[in-house]
Amino acid sequence: MTKNLRVKSSEYIDETNRISFKFNGKTYHGFKGDTLASALLANDVHLVGRSFKYHRPRGIMTSGSEEPNAIVQVNPGTNRTEPNVRATEVEIYEGLEASSQNCWPSVEFDIGGINNFLSPFFPAGFYYKTFMWPASFWEKYEFFIRHSAGLGKSPTTTDPDIYDHRNVHCDVLVVGAGISGIMAAKNAAKNNFKTLLVEEKNELGGSTIYENNEFNKIDSKAPSEWLKKEIEELKTIKNLEIKTRTSVAAYHQYNYLLARENLTDHLEAKDKTNKIRQRLLKIRAKKVILATGALERPLIFNNNDRPGIMLSSAIKKYSEFYGVACGSKNVFFTNNDSAYESAISLYNKGINVEAIIDIREQSESKIVKKVKEAGIKIYWSHSIVDTTGYKRLNSISIMKLSNDGTSVTGSKISISCDCLGVAGGWTPAVHLYTQSGSKLKFDEEKKVFLPNQNTSEQISVGSCGGDFKIDEIIKNLNQKLKDTLNINETDLDSIKVEIDQENSKRNIWLLPSDKPIGKTKPFVDYQNDATAKDIKLALREGFRSIEHVKRYTTTGMGTDQGKLGNMHALGIIADTAGVKMGELGTTTFRPPYTPLTFGTIVGRNVGKFFDIFRRTPMNDWHVENKAEFENVGQWKRAWYYPINGETMHQAVQRESKAARESAGILDASTLGKIDIQGSDASEFLNRVYTNAWSKLAIGKCRYGLMLNEDGMVYDDGVTTRLGENHYIMTTTTGGAANVLGKLEDYLQTEWPELDVYLTSVTDHYATASLCGPNSKKILKKIIPDLDLSDENFPHMSFKETKIGNIQCRIMRISFTGEHSYEINVQASYGKDLWEKCIEAGKEFNITPYGTETMHLLRAEKGFIIVGQDTDGTMTPIDLQMDWIVSKKKYDFIGKRSLYRSDTMREDRKQLVGLLTDDPNIVLEEGAQIVSELNQSPVEMLGHVTSSYFSPNLKKSIALAVVRGGKDMMGKKLFVPMENKNINVTVANPVFYDEKNERLNA
Amino acid sequence: MFLINCPYCGERDQQEFKAGGEAHIERPKQPTELSDDEWAEYLFMRKNIKGVQFERWNHAHGCRKWFNMVRDTSNDEIKAIYKMGEKPPAQ
């Protein structure tokens, strides 16, 4: 049986547009304009979820993003499902489905509810204390905890929606479109500031838009009427952009804010497709005006969490804005006048209000008088000591408060009710303010934290700035606007406000009960089930810092970040520890203010845009020829080219043999290329490489090793002198960007006097590396006119020539030890060049090979790969490459460090070759090397850096770094593996063609 | 995310820049004349101040120029930006 609690038509609810939706499998109806929460309340559904630890039944508490209880799974089981959504923020649409989260098997009957009866065994720190031991039981505990803890289910299929990012620049950003935000935006825009107004709800106006209280008037009108006119005018102003359903998630330094704009969440499934669902706005604002309002505080008393217990202000909003009565027997519990406004709102709509329990001794404002006239019973100086009703509130018990407010006296009165509105005062929403780095100060009189020290150009206006009454709001807003926008007059100058509100408030953080605190459940954090009792226990156990108490009790650590209860937690700590709240400080509010979807965070960077790949001009050929690829930095490089179902090993063995026996070709386009020009280019190279460059003749190439200033090898490559003042440097594929950055750094900061210009030309050239004994014959076929004799074109030299009419640069250099040529052409001719080489090489069985074969061939020659055989701790001396370090040069980058006592140690790790005693065993790269097997703990001498089976030598070879390895030639060592020890012998790292005879073969 | 005023390009988002450590540490002109300790002082020792710090920054994804910045590390306020070779502003 469901009751209809729709009371009176509201202009924000379209009763002609009836919408059906499902909650926990049952069909309900609501209207266009309803949130899931308002529609459920209209159907008299309060029970929407279970609490996290005790699985207590919980209902809707609020009407906004601060909701701690009504957390639902939207559209369960579909590809658009989303967990942890606040029912108070979901706009209903035809076909919407939602379900409760933290319950099993159902919200009505939840097995975990037994925890509630076991709660004496679940005190603060329960998880820390209980699940610590024995350690081996952790897996079982984890299973149990995960199974019974319900934080919703993440979708298991691909997100069908599109997400977007947009950069926004504005003069003034106004956050929040209540009365303060609207008037701020209006005056900013009218004064020629490019203004952006963002509002998390779908309607502008905040709480003033349904403020029909007859005691408050603006320009002699009801505040709601007055504001509606302002909003109409606002929409016509140029220079102003308004974004609703847009919530600011983060406020970073330098007025950089992130906001999520919701575009399709309120639409039916059929209207969602092919549209952007959510957009992340990256806002840079010159000035920020925070008008984020205030959140009503609950009151902390025994059993204050039952379904039907709500914030007083939420009850008012449901009644005035949504036209929904939250109960048929309503009671309010308050410490200030705002509950009376809610009571009058209900009374005016014909909704029954049984009583108001007020902890104050009295209040004489007009609104209190009006309540008295309406015949509503007021219990002054009374407090609620208990409530009953498991799945829905059905009564409260009240008692008289003692004068000091710490105990209750007299007899207990029971009042039957089905809805209780609590009003504990207001907390300014300063979350975004503190995220920006600005500092708060505690106001002892108002018992609130208020903005104090701004770090960027920003102001906080309205209730988030500590002004709660309309007259104060208008007056202070006016002054702040004039100051921050530097203007003399505003629309607010002539506004006349009449109000009747009393400030009187009696603040008691924890209300007493007739039972001892140990026997009560006064919830402070509803979502995490943290009670005042837990906080007091934490203090007794010695916790003092607010950050520690928070983590120990889990107060404020839920998805709502304790928006409702944080102040009470602080208050209870301060009272118990006998310190002032201002001295206690507050916990940190971290972004996001409300949760963001992953989709919004990543935006368009999904699928092929997730990570950018670089592909060479020959890429299509590699794909057509079934190459396997490997990622090298951002490059996709051909790894090997399997034929007829070959394994990687088989393909690499075949490619390696072919390259040495006849001809191979490698796509080397990814090597970094830096064009170096200027009258000091030679001097510059002298300073950045370890060897000498001044005497390199034009048209010659030289291998260079580059160090860090600490003496460790940084990069290597061949540099060619193209002209008197012109070189082209090659770098490793992965190091290209860093090498350019490092060289620029030295040029700009240490040696600005050098006349040198660096340009990255990596992407401008495509490079085919042709190698093997037949490479010369193939090149001859392609460029018949070029004299390829050793006299005219020797090893380590360069020719600029043409293939047909395509300009090309050819270096006769070798990374394999074979006779070889690197042919460079303009990138757009790369594939053409490659195909010409393949065509010309056919008669020689030219074999394309990938990076794996390249690595194997160079390992046979003992050539290092920077980053594989080095790791930032190897000097050239460690690599046994003393020959490349100039003794004559006075200085080069890293030189001085080669003479530090540490780099000169004899027992540093040094590069050596390793041969396995059994030539068929291939060592694992990274395997550890020891000299003793029966030592404990065993001394690690080094590790294997490169290891392959060499098809040309028909045995396993490896490079390794070994402590003192330089003097260990021929020494027997061991590589202990999981189930065997491998015997190895230290060898010369040059395994193949030690005399370099094949270079001229 | 800072908003950094590149002296060559103007205001740009922090993600275009790369931080380059402490500023005004000059590479010794005659490294071979230095003792191990003196060289180590240049090579390894960097300040990490809570407060006003002089730093090098590079507009890596922009003009590629290096420049200097004075930043208060306690609140990330950028107090000054000046080109390489220019004198730091008086404190």
Ligand SMILES: [Zn+2]
């Ligand atoms: Zn720049």
